[in-house]
Amino acid sequence: xxxxxxxxxxxxxxxxxxxxxxxxxxxxxxxxxxxxxxxxxxxxxxxxxxxxxxxxxxxxxxxxxxxxxxxxxxxxxxxxxxxxxxxxxxxxxxxxxxxxxxxxxxxxxxxxxxxxxxxxxxxxxxxxxxxxxxxxxxxxxxxxxxxxxxxxxxxxxxxxxxxxxxxxxxxxxxxxxxxxxxxxxxxxxxxxxxxxxxxxxxxx
Numbered sequence: 001x002x003x004x005x006x007x008x009x010x011x012x013x014x015x016x017x018x019x020x021x022x023x024x025x026x027x028x029x030x031x032x033x034x035x036x037x038x039x040x041x042x043x044x045x046x047x048x049x050x051x052x053x054x055x056x057x058x059x060x061x062x063x064x065x066x067x068x069x070x071x072x073x074x075x076x077x078x079x080x081x082x083x084x085x086x087x088x089x090x091x092x093x094x095x096x097x098x099x100x101x102x103x104x105x106x107x108x109x110x111x112x113x114x115x116x117x118x119x120x121x122x123x124x125x126x127x128x129x130x131x132x133x134x135x136x137x138x139x140x141x142x143x144x145x146x147x148x149x150x151x152x153x154x155x156x157x158x159x160x161x162x163x164x165x166x167x168x169x170x171x172x173x174x175x176x177x178x179x180x181x182x183x184x185x186x187x188x189x190x191x192x193x194x195x196x197x198x199x200x201x202x203x204x
Contacts, residue, residue, distance in 0.1 A: 048203045052184070056198040058136040060128055060157040062191065068107035069125040073189050075105050076126050080133075080187040084201070085177045090146060091185075093130050093166050093173040100126065100168065112165075116153035127165050128157050128194055129187065130173045134164035136196045137175050143183065143198070147174035 062073065076097055085091045100106040100123025109124025135158065137143045148164050149171040155163050164173045177183050184199040 050201050051204050053200045053202060054197060055179075055183075055200045056136045056139045057195065058132055058139075059193045059195040060132045060135075061193050062128070062189070063156045064110070064125075066109055069109040070191060071105070071107050072100070072109055072123050072125040073128060073194060076123070076129050077187040077189045077194065080129065080185060083185045083187075085175075085183045085185065087177055087180055087182055090174055090176045093133065093164075094168045095172070097126065097166075098168070112151055112153045114152055118153070123168075127151065127155065127163070129196070130166040131155070131158050131163045132194045132196045133185070133187075134173055135162055136198050138162075140179065140198060142177075142179040144176045144178055145174070146176055147172050149173075 062070070064070075079097050080093075083091075083096055098104070102122065106122045108120040108122055110118055111121040111124045111127075113119055134145070134148060137145060149166075150161070151163050151165045154160070165171050166173055179200060181203075182201040184201060186195075186197040186199060188195050
């Protein structure tokens, strides 16, 4: 990541100061019999070439037109999109998406508490994305599910037993990447459905 440094004026002043003493430095160097060392570029190893291959995709239908839920789904899809899980690493949905908060733009939408009661909570709708991801993962045996939780009540967007509830600090969806390749997660929504696509990044 590039960082803007607000020290340009000071740098120019130091540069001018250095140039003003360059004659003395040059004279001292010329009196030395040593040959200035040449700058040699270190031998660089070319980066390995890779290709991307789709290994799974899954979509779920959005049954609610609630604006807050749609908003939350959009934020989480954007946050999750393009996540790369390195070979051998364990992915955490909550660790990647983070806690839902108003500062991130999340709004209150329907969620279930642990007793199956419907109520409003920040990030309502996130479980549809985690459930969609879970079902994409199920078709890739080398992406091993290490944590998954069922909802406390019925959810309409996925078959019973195929959901994956998430709640920051308590319920998470985790998997270990034992595929031998890095895996990219693509996540998107068009307002009527959520789609997760898994991409293997292979070295060629």
